[in-house]
Amino acid sequence: MTENFHALAISDEELMSVAYEEDNLSAEERAHLAQCSICQQRLATFQRTTGTLRSHLFLRLCPDAIDLNYYCLGGLPVEERTHIAAHLLDCPLCAAEVAEIRRQQASFEPFPETEPLPTLSLRRLFATRVFQQVQLTTRDDLAPADWPRQYHADTIDLSLHLSRSPEGDMMLLGIITSTNPTKQINALEGGKVELYLAPGLLGAAESEQEETQQSLLSTEIDDVGGILLESVPAGNYVMIIRLPGQEIVIEGLDIHYE
Amino acid sequence: MEQALKQMSLAQLANRCQEEMKRRRSREVFDDRYCLEIFHRAIIGGNDQAWSMLQKHFDDTVRIWLRSHPGCDVALLRDSEENYVSQTFSRFWYAVRGQRVEFATLNAALSYLHATLNGLITDTLRSHLRAREVSIPELEPHEEPFAEDHGDDQTTWETIQSLLADERERRVAFLLYYCGLKPREILSRCPGEFSDVKEIYRLNVNIVERLRRNKDRLRWLLSDEER
Numbered sequence: 436m437t438e439n440f441h442a443l444a445i446s447d448e449e450l451m452s453v454a455y456e457e458d459n460l461s462a463e464e465r466a467h468l469a470q471c472s473i474c475q476q477r478l479a480t481f482q483r484t485t486g487t488l489r490s491h492l493f494l495r496l497c498p499d500a501i502d503l504n505y506y507c508l509g510g511l512p513v514e515e516r517t518h519i520a521a522h523l524l525d526c527p528l529c530a531a532e533v534a535e536i537r538r539q540q541a542s543f544e545p546f547p548e549t550e551p552l553p554t555l556s557l558r559r560l561f562a563t564r565v566f567q568q569v570q571l572t573t574r575d576d577l578a579p580a581d582w583p584r585q586y587h588a589d590t591i592d593l594s595l596h597l598s599r600s601p602e603g604d605m606m607l608l609g610i611i612t613s614t615n616p617t618k619q620i621n622a623l624e625g626g627k628v629e630l631y632l633a634p635g636l637l638g639a640a641e642s643e644q645e646e647t648q649q650s651l652l653s654t655e656i657d658d659v660g661g662i663l664l665e666s667v668p669a670g671n672y673v674m675i676i677r678l679p680g681q682e683i684v685i686e687g688l689d690i691h692y693e
Numbered sequence: 694m695e696q697a698l699k700q701m702s703l704a705q706l707a708n709r710c711q712e713e714m715k716r717r718r719s720r721e722v723f724d725d726r727y728c729l730e731i732f733h734r735a736i737i738g739g740n741d742q743a744w745s746m747l748q749k750h751f752d753d754t755v756r757i758w759l760r761s762h763p764g765c766d767v768a769l770l771r772d773s774e775e776n777y778v779s780q781t782f783s784r785f786w787y788a789v790r791g792q793r794v795e796f797a798t799l800n801a802a803l804s805y806l807h808a809t810l811n812g813l814i815t816d817t818l819r820s821h822l823r824a825r826e827v828s829i830p831e832l833e834p835h836e837e838p839f840a841e842d843h844g845d846d847q848t849t850w851e852t853i854q855s856l857l858a859d860e861r862e863r864r865v866a867f868l869l870y871y872c873g874l875k876p877r878e879i880l881s882r883c884p885g886e887f888s889d890v891k892e893i894y895r896l897n898v899n900i901v902e903r904l905r906r907n908k909d910r911l912r913w914l915l916s917d918e919e920r
Contacts, residue, residue: 526867
């Protein structure tokens, strides 16, 4: 690593702790890091190398989870069993996984008493708009006055914002979060978001119509719950967010160019 | 009885299997030999019709397991229910057919089928975790860290090990990079292996320096760094 002879230079070990966001630097050391380009460069090297290694190697030596499950049932040939047993001695992730699999298998009941319906039940929830006393300002001043908007449905919160692209088109931006503490932050990732012209889709409440009407725009929720619909023409819309087992409907989205 | 079972047609077996399954579901005494005979004909006998019947009979059961799995929500964002069910049967088939597994009880057969589904879901969740590792900010969007032309994973690990000084460094490299643990997580997950977190930081500094010095031997692995 680069030699750094400054009296306050941060040690390699401390920089490594910063790279993992586990540091306990003093205020003085933080101030030094904020202004010392050499320490910053050393830190950047650590972050880049450790990040690259982790992204290339993460889980690459772990057996398939299916094999871990078969292993727990004693259903693998001797050679594979030996290989997995050796891996478990080294890998705390797979060891924990195997402990969990064994726990599940010990209490396995093929025909649980409370069985869901034969078809996946889909709940349709209509989001209610939440009015805030103090409206946040948008990142530009071009959005209509009653934006941004907040909506709530069951354990789902949605914040919708209007913004203009450099080309002058209107963009609809959203952040969706779950208030359910058991849901992981990325649990909503990949959920489909569709924008339909209103009225029609829901006003008629006819499934036949729903099946035939095409969404005007659609996108997917990203890994942090972000939603982006670009080039939204002026109009009145209904948004549907399709999540596993439920649909969230947001009505009354009137988007007008001012 | 065994002889009578062998002589039953698939349709007869299917009917009896269905009746016995109803008993099993309502917690009554049941006879699982009819269902097991279908498994036997499908797996050991290689009878395609028996296999189709087996899928038909247990399709709903697999769906119920999927929907009650704690990872179901996230898993269904990655793939459809249909695909999970069909992959479960397909992976189960390859596993049991290859080894010609003969199940002694219906519970044992369904445990195996359930294990297949459970593994599929976990693999899906793991691949999602892996994909998240790729999206770390240090990597440029155009990079493809998981391209498969890098050779064997085991060979890569052997190369890395050969560049490290001792078992301590190898152990830290494995835990940090292959398991994706942070230094403090290593301390809590592997108690007693390291004196304190500073030892892990120090070992990791050495690891990074050694691997960077040997970039030429790990070109595909560390080439991102030169960009």
